Amino acid sequence: MIKTYVALFRGINVGGTGVLPMKDLVGILESLDLQDVKTYIQSGNVVFRSAEDEPATIAARISREIRKRFDFEPRVLLFDPSEIQKALQANPFPEAESESKTLHLSFLVAEPDNPDLESMEKIRKDSERFSLQGRIFYLHAPEGIGRSKIAASVEKLLGVQVTSRNWRTVARIAELASEQRILSGNFGSTQ
16 A cells, blocks of 8 residues: 655754755656655755555664765655644643744654753753654744754753754645655555
8 A cells, every 4th residue: 555654854954964965866767766855945854655564664764765865874764745734733831833933843763762951951941942742742832943042952961862843834734645655645644
């Protein structure tokens, strides 16, 4: 059965490092027999379909192929579209959704064993709020993500790698995945 996947790439096209044009990324994914590849903005947000049912295998193949062609190996996190939808629905700060640039979701490589939330609380600005829910870390930073000490320290304090997106980006990725599932006829399934 063909499944729809959401791929979030960690560390591409950020600050001049890991430069990978989206048209090249699409070509790489298509060369790996991934179908109906759609990207959203330049930071590595992709929706595609595949008959492969092992996300770790797909992610590893993608990373290796990028390393062969571009001489760097980004971390690729794969999600079922239902996981992205659940992350949106579980948002603990719904009133911040209208200010999408101030609300960020960090997708964790793995659930942290020993997150240092106490230190996060100590460096938190009065206006900031955060919540860790499984493999998703929510941060509302009304003064801007660039000014947030939590945002700057999130990987260190959680003890795992993350890739972060603002609310608008996550919502758009969910829309793309939903459109993909409808087009493929998988609209009644989490596949």
